[in-house]
Amino acid sequence: MQMSGAQMVCEALIIEGVQTVFGYPGGAIMNIYDEIYKQDSFEHILNRHEQASVHAADGYARATGKVGVAMVTSGPGFTNAITGLATAYMDSIPMVVISGQVPLSLIGTDGFQEVDAVGISRPCTKHNYLVSDLADLPRIMKEAFHIAKTGRAGPVLVDIPKDITAEFGNFIYPKDVNIPTYKPKYKGNERQIKKASEAIKKAKKPLLYIGGGVVLSNASELVRELADFGQIPTVETLMARGVMGAKNPLLLGMLGMHGNYASNMAMSETDLVISLGARFDDRVTGKLSEFAKYADVIHVDIDPANIGKLVNVDYPIVGDITLVVEKLIEQLKDDINPDNYKSWREVLNRYDNLHPQSYNDSDEVIKPQWAIERIGELVGEDAIITSDVGQHQMWAAQHYPFDRPRQWINSGGLGTMGFGFPAALGAKKGCPDKIVINITGDGSILMNVQELVTASEYKIPVINIILNNHFLGMVRQWQTFFYDKRYSETDLSYQPNFKALAESCGGIGYDVTTKEEFDEALKDAIEKDIVCFINVAVDRFENVLPMVPSGGALYNMLLDHKE
Amino acid sequence: MQKVRRVISVIVMNESSVLARVSGLFAGRGYNIESLTVAPIPESQLSHITIVTNGSEKVIEQITKQLNKLIPTLKVIEHEEMVEKEMVLVKFPIDANLSDIQALCSAYNGGIVNVGLDMVITMVADEPVRVKNFIEATKRYNPIEIVRGGVVAIER
Known part of the structure; x- marks a missing residue:
């Protein structure tokens, strides 16, 4: 069928089953926006900043497991999208971003709104394309979606010059993808799996170390099963919160810099790390030479480059978590005695009783941890929780009772402030039946605050709970601990009237200073069902604890901080 | 950790920006490039990139894995x-001792490939270590310009 390049883009999106596109138009992408105007197969959400469009597509992808789609124009539109691409890349999120580009004849001439999009995005996309011939466009669109969601998922950029979108050509959308150089490996090596299962049987103190890959592979049920019949203690990374379920007695908690005592001690004393879809990030390992010092390591990962990158691995298994864990269960099912690890579980339980994840509550001021626990009590499983980056993110990860995968959405790898609100918009578009709450801080929220307008216009009722300590809290905490309380540029006392700000954009605002007000505000916000800010005055100097100081060994935790 | 020298061949799709993907990977992840050559493989849509690099065994392993991860990479050897x-290629002034230069080049499997009014150009193709020795030896004849081509390798 004859059609323009712009039509081809829309047709491809429709064939790929795209229902929501987040974006922002501009000169170089106008032809595509003209076609968007003419169709009604998918919805377009106009964010008020390209970065927010990409984060929204990202949040959509994380909440649904489908490929998120964002669209931006050339030059500044594209450079604004870069933070979103890098965020998705670090957390392996399937996403296709389409950017307009100046016409082919102008490329390389420093044309108006020209920037080398494929050049800039190369290190922060899984792959990218500059379409230089209309005949390639259908194939490239097909490949982009395929690459984004297969293997180790990630964002793919398709940069399309304006004249290509205007040109007419024959549209045949390929049924299959044939990239001879791209063949992801899903099935783990049987012999390695067998060896790994033997190691598990022999271990005295095995530990399941669960990462975000389990969420991406939709393998949570299987991992729960594996842990359960072996009665193997389990720790989760920041990205894996929800996989095991908060009430699961085998879950010790989150490990790493702000992990709980039992989790970090378990990692320090285990004799066999069973790593599933985790990548030994420095925020998890602390000092590498002390990390899991007494353990052999089984590392299951779909990306071979993750294996052996930081930690020496004894049982490397390249493959999809789902397929590998299925095999592991087969190998172990009738051949593992849960009593083997009984004394190990008892040791870890003692550790947990010794220093449980806790905080000192107060009657005078709202403690941020209390607020998070309270959200959990009021909405629990019904909600999807997104977050920005900083103290509030860590408190949420520590204290929210996550019960299922994809319930917790945050920027783990890149640590992008400003992620939470637009990601919440995407999550709500993808899961309209869920309550979506962005737990944020007074620093982060201002980094994409313009999305109040988007949320109002499209009636996307996202609840933003601002844990407001009038500080850039996490940096302030480091300054308290390690910089002799020199609070360089972290005092955020000067701030907007958040209530009025929300209301000026068509939302609701609540100022909260007591526990009663907190309950009332949250209940009212859920009932009113429009975008809102709940501005919660919390204890200014509360710290995230425990803490492993940067570069320290996991077992050297600051459990308390006395003035 | 001890550094090792390694020659790596990367077979890639011969498409635009593929060299940037490879060299950008080295720059972005802090890997060294001693030399890099690239040319199309005859009667195919592929190119052969030869990279000489150095690093610890762990770094070399990461380099090959990361190269394999690039979508247009077919094979890493x-x-x-x-x-x-x-x-x-080495250029000498014409008043240098040409018979000495000819003899020197012959010793390294090369010779004089071009002679002009005021200069003479020689070419040598040999193992990288011997090329280095050759360049060292040319110094006494006051070479005007030296252009090295980078290493190519083929597995036996």
Whole structure:
């Protein structure tokens, strides 16, 4: 069928089953926006900043497991999208971003709104394309979606010059993808799996170390099963919160810099790390030479480059978590005695009783941890929780009772402030039946605050709970601990009237200073069902604890901080 | 950790920006490039990139894995048993001792390839270590310009 390049883009999106596109138009992408105007197969959400469009597509992808789609124009539109691409890349999120580009004849001439999009995005996309011939466009669109969601998922950029979108050509959308150089490996090596299962049987103190890959592979049920019949203690990374379920007695908690005592001690004393879809990030390992010092390591990962990158691995298994864990269960099912690890579980339980994840509550001021626990009590499983980056993110990860995968959405790898609100918009578009709450801080929220307008216009009722300590809290905490309380540029006392700000954009605002007000505000916000800010005055100097100081060994935790 | 020298061949799709993907990977992840050559593979849509690099065994392993991860990469060969050659062009002033220069080049499997009014150009193709020795030896004849071609290798 004859059609323009712009039509081809829309047709491809429709064939790929795209229902929501987040974006922002501009000169170089106008032809595509003209076609968007003419169709009604998918919805377009106009964010008020390209970065927010990409984060929204990202949040959509994380909440649904489908490929998120964002669209931006050339030059500044594209450079604004870069933070979103890098965020998705670090957390392996399937996403296709389409950017307009100046016409082919102008490329390389420093044309108006020209920037080398494929050049800039190369290190922060899984792959990218500059379409230089209309005949390639259908194939490239097909490949982009395929690459984004297969293997180790990630964002793919398709940069399309304006004249290509205007040109007419024959549209045949390929049924299959044939990239001879791209063949992801899903099935783990049987012999390695067998060896790994033997190691598990022999271990005295095995530990399941669960990462975000389990969420991406939709393998949570299987991992729960594996842990359960072996009665193997389990720790989760920041990205894996929800996989095991908060009430699961085998879950010790989150490990790493702000992990709980039992989790970090378990990692320090285990004799066999069973790593599933985790990548030994420095925020998890602390000092590498002390990390899991007494353990052999089984590392299951779909990306071979993750294996052996930081930690020496004894049982490397390249493959999809789902397929590998299925095999592991087969190998172990009738051949593992849960009593083997009984004394190990008892040791870890003692550790947990010794220093449980806790905080000192107060009657005078709202403690941020209390607020998070309270959200959990009021909405629990019904909600999807997104977050920005900083103290509030860590408190949420520590204290929210996550019960299922994809319930917790945050920027783990890149640590992008400003992620939470637009990601919440995407999550709500993808899961309209869920309550979506962005737990944020007074620093982060201002980094994409313009999305109040988007949320109002499209009636996307996202609840933003601002844990407001009038500080850039996490940096302030480091300054308290390690910089002799020199609070360089972290005092955020000067701030907007958040209530009025929300209301000026068509939302609701609540100022909260007591526990009663907190309950009332949250209940009212859920009932009113429009975008809102709940501005919660919390204890200014509360710290995230425990803490492993940067570069320290996991077992050297600051459990308390006395003035 | 001890650094090792390694010659790596990367077979890639011959498409635009593929070299940028490879060299950008080295720059972005802090890997070294001693030399890099690239040319299309005859009668195919592929190109052969030869990279000489150095680093610890762990770094070399990451380099090959990261190269494999690039979408247009078909194959990465970490050479062990190989024939390795490098080419060099050296320009001398015409008043240098031409018979000495001819003899020197012959010793390194090369010779004079061009003679002009005021200069003479020689070419040598040999193992990288021998090319280095050759360049060292040319110094006494006051070379005007030296252009090395980078290493190519083929597995035996």
